[in-house]
Amino acid sequence: MKEMIMTNDPNLKLWAKTGRGGDLYYHPLLYHMLDVAAVATHMWELLSEDQRKRIGYTLGNEARAITLLLAGGHDIGKASPGFQQQVPQLSELTDLQVSVNDQNRPHGFVSACVLNRFFTTVLGQIAGGHHGIFPRSLDLRMGRDILGNREWEIARNGLLQELAKVLKIDISDDTKCKPKIIDPFIIPLLAGLISVADWIGSNQDFFPCLTKPGQLPELVGDKYFEVAKDRADKALHELGWMPGVIFAKEAPFTHVFSGFIPNSLQNSIEDIAIKQTSPYLMIIEAPTGQGKTEAALYAADLALCRGFARGIYIAMPTQATSNAMFKRVQVDYLKNRRHKGKLNLQLVHGNALLAGMGEVREGEISDFKIADTDTGDTNTDMEAQSWFTAKKRPLLSPFGVGTIDQSLLSVLQTRHWFVRLFGLAGKVVIFDEIHAYDAYMITILERLLQWLAEIDCTVILLSATLPEARRKALIYAYSGQNSSENKCYPRITLAQSRHYINQETNELIVCKEVSVEDSHCIYLNFSRNDLEILAGELTRKLEHGGCAAVICDTVDRSIEVFRYLQANMHETECLLFHARTLQVWRREREDEVLRKFGKGTKQHDGSYTNPDRPFRAVLVATQVIEQSLDLDFDLMFSEIAPVDLLLQRIGRLHRHSRTRPEGLEMPQFTILCDGNRGGAPPDTFGKNIEHIYDRYILLRTWLVVRGKAMIEVPAETEKLIEKVYGTDEEICGPDWIEALEKAKRNLVHEQGESQKAASRLLICPPCDSEDIVRQFNCELFDDDDPEVHTAIRAATREGDPSIMLVMVNAGTVLAAEPALDEVRDLLGHSTMLSYKGLYHELASNCEAPKGWEKNTHLNHARLMRLDENNRAKIGGYILTVNEKLGIVIEKESKDNG
Numbered sequence: 001m002k003e004m005i006m007t008n009d010p011n012l013k014l015w016a017k018t019g020r021g022g023d024l025y026y027h028p029l030l031y032h033m034l035d036v037a038a039v040a041t042h043m044w045e046l047l048s049e050d051q052r053k054r055i056g057y058t059l060g061n062e063a064r065a066i067t068l069l070l071a072g073g074h075d076i077g078k079a080s081p082g083f084q085q086q087v088p089q090l091s092e093l094t095d096l097q098v099s100v101n102d103q104n105r106p107h108g109f110v111s112a113c114v115l116n117r118f119f120t121t122v123l124g125q126i127a128g129g130h131h132g133i134f135p136r137s138l139d140l141r142m143g144r145d146i147l148g149n150r151e152w153e154i155a156r157n158g159l160l161q162e163l164a165k166v167l168k169i170d171i172s173d174d175t176k177c178k179p180k181i182i183d184p185f186i187i188p189l190l191a192g193l194i195s196v197a198d199w200i201g202s203n204q205d206f207f208p209c210l211t212k213p214g215q216l217p218e219l220v221g222d223k224y225f226e227v228a229k230d231r232a233d234k235a236l237h238e239l240g241w242m243p244g245v246i247f248a249k250e251a252p253f254t255h256v257f258s259g260f261i262p263n264s265l266q267n268s269i270e271d272i273a274i275k276q277t278s279p280y281l282m283i284i285e286a287p288t289g290q291g292k293t294e295a296a297l298y299a300a301d302l303a304l305c306r307g308f309a310r311g312i313y314i315a316m317p318t319q320a321t322s323n324a325m326f327k328r329v330q331v332d333y334l335k336n337r338r339h340k341g342k343l344n345l346q347l348v349h350g351n352a353l354l355a356g357m358g359e360v361r362e363g364e365i366s367d368f369k370i371a372d373t374d375t376g377d378t379n380t381d382m383e384a385q386s387w388f389t390a391k392k393r394p395l396l397s398p399f400g401v402g403t404i405d406q407s408l409l410s411v412l413q414t415r416h417w418f419v420r421l422f423g424l425a426g427k428v429v430i431f432d433e434i435h436a437y438d439a440y441m442i443t444i445l446e447r448l449l450q451w452l453a454e455i456d457c458t459v460i461l462l463s464a465t466l467p468e469a470r471r472k473a474l475i476y477a478y479s480g481q482n483s484s485e486n487k488c489y490p491r492i493t494l495a496q497s498r499h500y501i502n503q504e505t506n507e508l509i510v511c512k513e514v515s516v517e518d519s520h521c522i523y524l525n526f527s528r529n530d531l532e533i534l535a536g537e538l539t540r541k542l543e544h545g546g547c548a549a550v551i552c553d554t555v556d557r558s559i560e561v562f563r564y565l566q567a568n569m570h571e572t573e574c575l576l577f578h579a580r581t582l583q584v585w586r587r588e589r590e591d592e593v594l595r596k597f598g599k600g601t602k603q604h605d606g607s608y609t610n611p612d613r614p615f616r617a618v619l620v621a622t623q624v625i626e627q628s629l630d631l632d633f634d635l636m637f638s639e640i641a642p643v644d645l646l647l648q649r650i651g652r653l654h655r656h657s658r659t660r661p662e663g664l665e666m667p668q669f670t671i672l673c674d675g676n677r678g679g680a681p682p683d684t685f686g687k688n689i690e691h692i693y694d695r696y697i698l699l700r701t702w703l704v705v706r707g708k709a710m711i712e713v714p715a716e717t718e719k720l721i722e723k724v725y726g727t728d729e730e731i732c733g734p735d736w737i738e739a740l741e742k743a744k745r746n747l748v749h750e751q752g753e754s755q756k757a758a759s760r761l762l763i764c765p766p767c768d769s770e771d772i773v774r775q776f777n778c779e780l781f782d783d784d785d786p787e788v789h790t791a792i793r794a795a796t797r798e799g800d801p802s803i804m805l806v807m808v809n810a811g812t813v814l815a816a817e818p819a820l821d822e823v824r825d826l827l828g829h830s831t832m833l834s835y836k837g838l839y840h841e842l843a844s845n846c847e848a849p850k851g852w853e854k855n856t857h858l859n860h861a862r863l864m865r866l867d868e869n870n871r872a873k874i875g876g877y878i879l880t881v882n883e884k885l886g887i888v889i890e891k892e893s894k895d896n897g
Contacts, residue, residue, distance in 0.1 A: 011158045012217050014079050015090045019209030026090055027209040028217050029078055031224060033163050036201035037072030038228035042236050043193055046244050048310045048426050058183045062176045065169040070127040071194045072163045077110025079156045081148045089213055096151050103146050109135040113142050114156055118171045122181040125773045130195045132415030134773045166221045184766040185454055192422020206235035245341035245398045250305040253298050258336050266295045268514040272494055273299040278308050279458045279497045281478040286490035287714040288464045288651025290516050296460045297333050300428035303458045311398035311427040315407045320590055320624050326401040345399040395423030408796040411447045412761045425455040433627045435463045435644050439751040440798035443758035449477035453497040454766040464651060465644035467725035485511030489718035519715040522650050524708050525670040526677060531564040538618055544662035545615045546634040547597055551649050552622055553639045554688045555580045559885050562620040573617040579624055581886030584828035597631045599656055607657045632656045634664040640673040640685055642693055643701040643724045647717060677706045681739040696743035700724045754798055802834035803842050804861040807881055816851045823857050835889055841875030
């Protein structure tokens with residue numbers, strides 16, 4: 001016979017959750033507390049041994065029990081008259097006194113106030129911050145109008161005592177429950193664990209509301225806790241958390257990448273990585289095409305096998321590079337490595353739902369649906385649900401590939417920033433193409449590196465072109481040490497995390513020069529940025545066939561160039577590749593570009609053949625092809641850009657060994673610029689180009705390259721970069737000095753403003769735990785919400801804001817609440833549009849369908865209906881959607897109106 005609970009015990013009449021549907025079912029507060037403690041029990045075991053030890057150093061021998069108690073006690077604030085009165089039918093059954101004067105404060109804040117009597121203030125605030133905001137000291141000043149009378153206090157104490165009894169800890173013992181919290185590591189680890197445990201423990205698919213008003217819950221604490229642990233086990237298995245990954249045994253490079261013979265760079269990294277036994281920072285600087293990605297994955301794999309890492313997150317600069325890297329990690333690494341358990345390789349960016357999530361079958365996480373129906377908590381439910389969708393969950397999965405933005409958000413003052421850090425904690429985080437980040441993003445990245453060092457992450461930074469000053473700043477952010485090491489490029493730099501510096505050695509930072517393939521010459525040409533001249537040069541040089549790339553700095557210019565070449569080069573296949581197109585077409589074009597201009601198959605002699613490679617073709621593209629995509633062209637034209645980006649683009653020229661067409665046996669790179677090669681500085685490089693790239697850097701780049709007939713790569717790479725980004729300027733005439741000084745003043749001012757703008761958004765660096773909790777409270781909002789003012793937007797990138805625009809035919813009938821397949825179709829017809837003159841028009845005047853509000857993929861999107869010609873008019877502009885051209889934006893006039 002089941003042991004029954006006394007009907008006059010008010011504790012189990014207090015509710016935490018109410019059920020779905022018309023009938024009123026509820027879940028007792030004690031049961032919910034035990035549910036979340038049960039989830040936390042399993043999550044504790046999923047932490048690495050080092051993480052559990054480090055929590056133990058702060059919380060003492062009872063670290064596990066205190067963690068579970070904080071997780072279970074997170075909602076004790078719901079035992080308050082204001083909260084309970086939200087469902088009058090239930091509050092009337094409690095026999096506890098309520099009043100019309102009772103105030104309903106955020107229950108997390110009430111929880112913190114209550115828990116502070118048993119724990120240190122910081123621990124109470126950590127548990128009370130499970131809805132994303134830590135309560136401050138002022139928020140914890142509460143009287144009877146919020147907390148209720150003495151009977152409410154007795155009820156709360158009774159719930160906590162029952163929870164503590166189940167968890168076998170004495171909460172009256174101050175020596176156990178009030179440790180001094182010094183280690184800042186505790187904040188994101190405990191706050192993140194508690195929040196995620198609460199989200200999972202609130203899922204009624206696993207923890208249903210089965211109690212009717214007036215009905216007696218049947219199980220006492222201990223017995224219900226056993227049920228809750230079984231339910232938690234099922235939830236964590238179905239959501240992909242369990243079983244945890246068991247990493248394969250340590251292996252040499254040739255086994256990790258089967259049949260892959262490492263080059264000198266990869267051998268050097270293997271020699272360095274194999275000596276590491278704790279988290280570190282590694283910076284790999286080498287030319288494109290040298291296998292930096294495989295080298296980084298090998299170092300990451302070694303960290304996993306040795307137990308000082310528990311997963312990998314790879315942060316890429318763009319969605320296109322993320323998609324390509326996702327496939328490489330899946331096919332080249334994970335499928336061959338055979339780690340055991342639920343690997344959960346996930347792709348994270350705004351359109352991950354479209355990018356092949358279903359390709360990963362083993363351990364795939366289904367969409368998470370939470371049912372926390374507390375009045376006023378719908379935004380919290382949306383936040384919780386969004387964490388388990390394709391947009392954010394890779395940070396919580398063992399393996400993730402995506403854009404850098406989600407990792408940067410870890411140190412911006414957003415709701416649940418600590419959940420992002422919790423997801424990253426103890427992982428290997430690989431940042432690719434770090435040279436591509438401007439002053440704004442670098443400011444955020446440096447703060448992130450401070451925190452990644454704090455939470456025991458191994459960090460690997462990859463770049464083909466990195467200025468020396470930036471390299472030193474990144475080293476200092478992670479290690480706290482100033483680097484005096486400076487070996488010649490290409491090189492590998494290794495620095496220890498501030499937590500693991502070996503006091504017995506002075507080698508805190510090690511820099512090693514590495515040998516790569518012999519330098520080769522890139523022959524430079526220069527031409528005016530004129531369409532007729534460009535078409536003529538392409539026609540002449542492609543006479544005997546070949547694949548050329550023309551790289552433009554803006555989308556509008558790429559469309560203009562493509563239209564002209566397509567109209568005037570009739571015997572040449574012309575393609576256009578940029579990001580301003582519908583997602584379904586972008587994905588198809590990206591695959592086509594990789595298929596036609598990719599590596600192909602390696603032959604016995606080391607060369608490559610690609611049967612899909614066109615005989616004669618021109619790809620017109622924007623910067624989407626300059627980063628991480630493994631493309632190979634016989635000939636290249638590029639608009640002027642900063643020297644490091646020109647070198648990146650050059651890295652796609654004669655990238656692989658293959659037979660070249662007649663006349664293109666030697667790599668030729670033509671810079672398109674109207675500047676005078678021997679005279680005064682240009683008045684402008686073009687308004688649109690100087691909107692993208694800073695004039696000062698462009699001037700220094702032009703000054704350095706305009707007199708060169710060739711570039712020796714990689715021998716001259718570092719020299720060129722330092723000539724542009726270093727402190728020593730080229731000797732030049734008065735007119736150049738004046739132009740450079742004026743442009744530099746503007747650059748210094750703009751960079752200072754960018755750094756200040758980013759700094760205002762940051763959480764504080766790892767410091768005193770109380771300061772971290774106290775200083776975070778700006779609550780910035782999602783960057784993709786067009787209704788949020790820029791002053792309170794969590795922007796990871798500087799520049800014109802963007803908006804998700806779903807573009808459909810005028811007669812399209814939309815579902816009131818779209819199902820997953822319909823959401824995927826809508827996302828396929830979407831684009832992220834960043835166009836200064838249109839943003840506010842789109843945000844204000846485009847439809848935001850009501851059925852999209854509760855969908856985490858569409859809730860910030862706008863709908864645009866197209867006419868029979870696939871056009872729409874808005875704000876004095878005409879938008880035309882074309883599969884080949886993408887989205888063409890033109891000012892409305894009498895001629896086209």
